[in-house]
Amino acid sequence: MTLTSTPAINWDALVAALGDIEVIREPGQVEKLSKDYYNFSPVLVKQLADKTGDLVVRPKTEAEVLKVAKACVAAKVPVTVRGAGTGNYGQCIPLEGGVILDLSRMNAVKWVKPGIACVEAGAKLSAIDKVTRESGWELRMYPSTYRTATIGGFIGGGSGGIGSVLYGQLRDRGNLIAVRVVTMEDEPRVIELRGDEVQKVNHAYGTNGIITELEIPLGPAYPWTEVIVAFDDFMTAARFGQALGDADGIIKKMISIHAWPIPSYFVPLKPFLPEGKAAALLMVAEPNIEPFGELVKAFGGTVTYSKAAQDASKGTLLAEFTWNHTTLHGRSVVPSLTYLQTLFLTDANLELIEQLYHHFGDEVMMHLEYFRVGGKVVPAALQVVRYTTDERLFEIIQYHEEQGALIANPHTYMLEDGGMKTVDPVQVDFKAQVDPYGLLNPGKCRGWLERIGG
Numbered sequence: 001m002t003l004t005s006t007p008a009i010n011w012d013a014l015v016a017a018l019g020d021i022e023v024i025r026e027p028g029q030v031e032k033l034s035k036d037y038y039n040f041s042p043v044l045v046k047q048l049a050d051k052t053g054d055l056v057v058r059p060k061t062e063a064e065v066l067k068v069a070k071a072c073v074a075a076k077v078p079v080t081v082r083g084a085g086t087g088n089y090g091q092c093i094p095l096e097g098g099v100i101l102d103l104s105r106m107n108a109v110k111w112v113k114p115g116i117a118c119v120e121a122g123a124k125l126s127a128i129d130k131v132t133r134e135s136g137w138e139l140r141m142y143p144s145t146y147r148t149a150t151i152g153g154f155i156g157g158g159s160g161g162i163g164s165v166l167y168g169q170l171r172d173r174g175n176l177i178a179v180r181v182v183t184m185e186d187e188p189r190v191i192e193l194r195g196d197e198v199q200k201v202n203h204a205y206g207t208n209g210i211i212t213e214l215e216i217p218l219g220p221a222y223p224w225t226e227v228i229v230a231f232d233d234f235m236t237a238a239r240f241g242q243a244l245g246d247a248d249g250i251i252k253k254m255i256s257i258h259a260w261p262i263p264s265y266f267v268p269l270k271p272f273l274p275e276g277k278a279a280a281l282l283m284v285a286e287p288n289i290e291p292f293g294e295l296v297k298a299f300g301g302t303v304t305y306s307k308a309a310q311d312a313s314k315g316t317l318l319a320e321f322t323w324n325h326t327t328l329h330g331r332s333v334v335p336s337l338t339y340l341q342t343l344f345l346t347d348a349n350l351e352l353i354e355q356l357y358h359h360f361g362d363e364v365m366m367h368l369e370y371f372r373v374g375g376k377v378v379p380a381a382l383q384v385v386r387y388t389t390d391e392r393l394f395e396i397i398q399y400h401e402e403q404g405a406l407i408a409n410p411h412t413y414m415l416e417d418g419g420m421k422t423v424d425p426v427q428v429d430f431k432a433q434v435d436p437y438g439l440l441n442p443g444k445c446r447g448w449l450e451r452i453g454g
Contacts, residue, residue: 009054009075009076009077010075011025011054011055013075014055014071014072014075014077014099015055017071017074017075018057018067018068018071019067021057021058021059021060021064021067021068022057022058022059022060022105023055023056023057023058024055024056024057024058025055025056029056030052030053030054030055030056030100031052033053033056033082033085033100033102034051034052034053034080034092034093034094034100035052035085035093036085036086036087036088036089036090036091036092036093037085037086037087037088037324037328038088038089038090038093038413040088040324040327040328040331040338040339040410041088041089041338041410041411042336042338042387042390042393043390043393043411043412044089044090044411044412044413047090047413048090048093048095048413051090051093051094051095051097052094052097053080053094053097053098053099053100054097054098054099055099055100056099056100056102057099057100057101057102058102058103058104058105059101059103059105059106060105060106061106062106062180062182062190062212062213065101065103065106065182065210065212066182066188066190068099068101069182069183069184069188069210070186070187070188072098072099072184072439073184073185073186073188073437073439074186076437076439077098077099077439078094078096078097078098078099078439078440078441078442079098079099079101079184079210079439079440079441080092080093080094080098080099080100080101080206080440080441081101081103081152081156081206081210081211081440081441082100082101082102082103082104082153083103083104083121083122083149083150083151083152083153083154083156083157084104084124084145084148084149084150084153085153086143086145086148086149086153087153087157087158088324088410089157089410089412089413089418090413091156091157091205091206091413091441091444092153092157092205092206092441093413094441095413095442095443095444096442096443098439101210103120103121103122103150103152103210103212104122104150105122106120106121106122106123106212107120107122107123107124107127107150108120108123109123109127109128109131109132110213112131112132112135112137112218114135114137115137115217115218115219116177116215116216116217116218117131117132117137117215117216117218118213118214118215119151119213119214119216120152120212120213120214121150121151121152121153121211121212121213121214122150122151122152123150123151123152124147124148124149124150124151125139125142125143125146125147125149125150125151125154126146126147126148128151128216129142132218132221133221136220136221137218137219137220137221138218138219138220138221138222139163139216139218139219140163140166140167140175140216140217140218140219141160141161141162141163141164141166141167141170141175142154142161142162142163143158143161143162143323143324144161144162144319144320144321144322144323144324144325144326145324145325146162146317146319146320147317147320151214151216152211152212152214154170155170155176155179155201155202155203155211155214156201156203156204156205156206156211157203157205157206158170158203159171159203160371161323162253162254162283162319162322162323163219163253163254164369164371164372165245165252165253165254165255165370165371165372165377166219166251166252166253166372167219167372168371168372168373169371169372169373170202170203171199171202171203173196174217175217176198176202176214176215176216176217177194177195177198177214177215177216177217178192178193178194178195178198178214178215179192179193179198179201179211179213179214179215180192180193180211180212180213180214181193181201181209181210181211181212181434182209182210182212183209183210183433183434183435184209184210184434184435184436184437184439184440185434185435185436189434190212191209191434199426199427200426200427200430201427201430204415204427204445205415205441205444205445206440206441207415207427207431207435207440207441207444207445207448208427208428208430208431208434208435208440208445209430209431209434209435209440210440222251222253222285222286222309223285223286223287223309223310223312224253224283224284224285224286224309224312225283225284225285225286225289225306225307225308225309225312226281226282226283226305226306226307226312226317226318227280227281227282227283227284227292227303227305227306227307227318228269228272228273228279228280228281228282228303228304228305228306228318229279229280229282229296229301229302229303229304230273230274230277230278230279230280230301230302230304231277231278231279231280231299231300231301231302232277232278232300233278234257234259234260234278234357234366235350235353235354235357236278236299236300236301237257237258237259237278237279237280237301238257238350238353238354238366238368238379239299239350240257240280240295240296240299240301241255241257241280241368241370241379242350242370242377242379243295243298243299244282244292244295244370245370245377245378246377247291247295249288249291250284250285250288250291250292250295251284251285251287251288252282252283252284252285252288252292253283253284253285254281254282254283254318254319254322255280255282255368255369255370256280256281256282256318256321256322256323256326256367256368256369257278257279257280257281257366257367257368257369257370257379258278258279258280258281258326258366258367258368259278259357259365259366259367260276260277260278260279261362261365262279262326262330262365262366262367262384263277263278263279264333265326265329265330265332265333265334265384266321266329267329267332267333268316269305269316269321272304272305273304274302274304280301281318281321281322282318283318283319286308286309322369323369323382324339324382326339326367326382326384327339327382327384330384334386336386336387337384337385337386337387338384338385338387338393338411339382339383339384339385339410340364340381340382340383340385340396340397340400340407340410341380341381341382341407341408341409341410342380342381342382342383342400342405342406342407342408343378343380343381343405343406343407343408344378344379344380344381344405344406345373345378345406346404347378347379350379352403352404352405353366353368353379353381355403356400356403356405359399360396362386363385363386363396364383364384364385364386364396365383365384365385365386366381366383367381367382367383367384368380368381369381369382393411397409413443413444414444414445414446415444415445415446415447416445416446416447417446423446423447423450424447425447427445427447428445428447428448428451431445431448432451438452
C-alpha cells in the first residue's frame with residue numbers, strides 16, 4: 001500500500017491521541033523547527049523556502065515514539081524526523097507538511113564500554129564525547145556542527161567529518177554497530193538492525209524508519225593539539241596535506257587546507273592567517289608534534305597558531321572553521337557565496353586539483369578536507385563558490401565532472417541525486433516493509449517515487 005493522496009487531517013484529534021506527549025503548534029516555532037541550513041544553496045532556497053510542517057511533536061521515550069507513529073499512520077499524516085537541523089540539503093524540511101518529529105529530548109547516553117557506547121538518537125555529539133572521555137574514549141568522527149548536531153541526525157544525514165582521515169566514512173563497515181528503528185506500520189514495531197543491516201537506514205534521510213537508539217564505536221581519546229600552518233601557495237599546502245595524510249606514524253584527526261582568500265573569512269582567526277597565504281587547519285595527537293614539526297619544515301610551512309590539548313575545549317575550536325563551517329564563515333562575510341562537494345578518488349599527484357584551482361581562480365575557491373577511502377587518504381573539496389546564476393553553477397558542476405571529478409551535489413534535496421547518484425534497492429525494499437504508506441519524509445527518496453510511480 002502507498003499513500004496516493006493526503007486526506008483532510010483533524011489536527012485537534014491527532015493531538016488528543018498523543019496524550020501527554022509534548023506538542024508545539026505556535027506557527028513561528030513550527031516554522032523554525034521545519035528548517036535546516038538549506039539556504040547555503042541558492043537552488044534549494046527557491047525550492048524549499050515555503051515548506052513547513054503543521055505541528056512539532058517532541059517525544060521523550062521510545063514508547064512515546066511508537067505512540068506518535070501509530071497515531072500518524074492512523075491519520076495518514078506525513079512524518080519528518082528531526083535532530084538539530086544542522087544539515088545543509090533540506091534533509092529534514094517537510095515537503096508535504098505534517099508532523100515534525102523532534103527527537104532532541106531523547107538524549108541519554110545509556111552506557112559506555114571500552115570502544116563502544118549506546119546512545120539515544122537525540123544525544124548531542126559533544127555531550128556523548130563528554131561522557132565517553134571520562135573512560136578514555138571518544139567519537140570516531142563528527143561534523144563541524146559538533147557542538148549542536150545529534151547522533152541520529154549525523155547518521156541519518158551525514159557521511160563523515162573530523163576524524164574521517166583516521167577512520168573513514170560512516171558507511172564503512174564497523175563505523176556503526178547497531179540501531180533501533182520504529183516502523184510506520186498500522187501496528188508500529190521496534191526493529192533492531194546490527195552489523196551490515198545498519199546500512200538499511202544509514203544516510204537515508206529518515207525516509208525508511210525512525211532511529212531511536214544507536215550503538216556506536218569509539219576511538220582512543222588522544223590529546224589533540226590544534227595547529228594552523230601558513231604556506232606561500234595553495235598547492236604546497238595541498239601537497240603537505242597529502243603527505244601528512246600518508247604519514248601513518250603521525251596520528252591526526254583533521255587536515256583542512258584553504259586557498260586564499262578563504263582564510264580572510266575566518267575573522268576570529270585573523271591574527272594567525274597571514275595576508276595572501278594558504279592555510280592548513282589541523283588536529284594532531286600531542287605525542288606526535290615533534291615529527292609533525294619536521295614535516296612542516298620539509299614543506300616550508302610556518303606554524304602561526306598552536307593550542308595544547310589541555311586547552312582544546314577553551315574558546316574557539318579550529319574544527320568550526322572546517323568542512324561546511326568554512327562555507328558558513330564565508331557567507332557571514334559574503335552572503336551570496338555557495339559551495340560544491342567534490343571527490344578526488346584517483347588524483348594521486350593532485351594534478352586535477354591543481355588544474356581546477358588555476359582554471360576557476362577565485363570563482364571557485366579551493367578548500368580541501370582529507371579523509372580515508374579504502375585504506376588510502378585522499379582529498380575531497382568543499383569549494384567556496386562565488387554564485388552568479390543557477391546556470392553558471394550547473395556549468396561549473398558539469399566542467400568538474402567532465403574532467404573526472406565526482407560531484408556530490410549539495411544543490412538537491414533528493415537522497416540519491418546528491419552523493420550516491422544511484423538508487424539503493426536495499427534501502428527502498430526496507431522502506432516498503434516498514435513504511436508501506438510512504439509517510440516518512442515523503443518526496444526525498446527517488447527510488448521510492450519510482451517504485452510507486454510518483
